[in-house]
Amino acid sequence: MDVTSRQRPLVLLVAVILAQVLLLAFQIKRERDVSLVRVWSAELITPLESAGTYVMSKIAGVWTGYIGLRHTEVENQKLSAQVAQLKLRNQQLEGQAAEATRLSKLLAFRQENASVQMVPAEVIGASADSSSHTIFINRGERDGLKRNMAVITPDGVVGRVYDVLAHVSQVLLVTDKESGVGALLADTRAHGVVNGSGETLLRMDYVRGEEKVTVGEKILTSGEDRIFPKDLLVGTVASTKPGLPFQTVEVEPTAHIDRLEEVLVLETLQSLVSQPVAVSNSAAAPQNQLAGETNLPVNSKPAATASSKPPQKKPVVPKPEISKPPEAKSPNLSKKPDESVAVPDVSSIATPTSTTSSQASLPPTEPPANSSSPAGTNPAASSPAQLAPAQSKSDATKPGAAKPAAPKKKPDTTAKPPATKPPGPGTNPSGPGI
């Protein structure tokens, strides 16, 4: 027998076995019902395909990595410029988004206090020097603003309107040295006066030494200055220094004084319903609100001009007419408030600078001279600040009446109880002008 003949049976055996293995492969199913023959085929062919793909990718990489790089630099520059534009656009959008967030917060605050007449305003500038803390807002006399109107944000008290021009107004911030806010401690309800110190922290004066003041305690407006409605959040206690008869309390304002962009100007002293810590104030009629906030007789006198009035000078104030608060306005900072909405009568706005009234709540010890009045500035301790232009003019024309002072000029505050002063002509015999 030759070799071929001897190998023939072996070849035949292999062929027969392979044929039967193939037959089995068609019948046997692997995972996911895939026949064994498909599994073998895939396992046999896919490595070759992977190798071929790898080789082709390398060849293509040589082409794109070297030969095709002619236009890469140009494309790179174009893409870099595009990226720069997109970054700029992104920053603009982020700014717009942040502004939208602030405005939505402002709108929500206004909607919650729809019954309280307020004017939204945008901060357009600040004081030129570092010694005075004032800002300019884009609302003025033509928007219904008056002097000594309270300026707030949803976070807390910001300041008061100091000067009113036709289209803009200057706002004295609570951090200014000449600023003062009648306030009280939220827990103990001890009254005091929050004065600005020219720095970021405020100072609460006339707090008795024996009063227990805790760090972090909230400080609210007392409403006694007749500028800020009651129970507005002023700040929180940052630190205390014991002393007699009064302790020194440092206050950190809750409003972000250093980054104001939009503010609200309150045209009434009506309490707000959506204050963070405020005691719930009912949305009573303005007259009831005015009467009830300070426990003092309603002063029918209009508000006098703010700064530098001698306390004994009291303007004649007619009985306030309580008008229905207008509807809430949308926070459109670029437009004037809705003129169709009835603006409350000036006399309905509580008068500020009633140092006598605020002093009534102060400890018996007479405050030091030249200190800023609790009414948040100025003068006319017993005379209410006048918000109406006519009355402010009358105040200015009164003899001895101090003209509206410059921001830096401190008011002359005399802390004498109203009872000691003889009522002036036309004044309310019941007490000081509040």
Next chain:
Amino acid sequence: MTIRIDTQTQNIEVHKYYAGTVIIVCFLAIVFQAFLNKFSPAFQLFELPLLVVIYFGLSRRNSVTGILLGAVVGILQDGISHAHIGFYGIAKAFIGYLASSIGARLDTEHPIARFILTFLFFHVHQVIVATTDRLLLEQPDRFFSVHLLLSSIINAAIAVFLFAGLDRLRKQ
């Protein structure tokens, strides 16, 4: 009829059978195997198709016919069982080739030789089946077991008498 082939090394006898004998015997072996399994599980120890493949492989001493015979018998056996077609065909085809190769070299007429060869072929058959089971079906089949030992002894004993009977079917 016996044909003697003189080779340089040895004399090999190739036995021939009447026409259809191989086919009929293989067919009857499969039928009897299926018939016996119906009565009792004890009859599963018998492996008549494998005995037939061994006999004709040893007798014919032709590798080609041994391979084909084993493949056909195995496929037929798969056809009437639950196993995949070709499962036993692979093993029996190999056994047919092995039996014909050994039969061409050794004297397989003695009963003791037949007993021993049958015993060994049964184990080789089981190795091939277990290997196929593990590789293709991924089943953990055993290469050796007591059942296999008992089966191989019984079938080896049966082979002695069965082969003697099938010798009568040879062409004289």
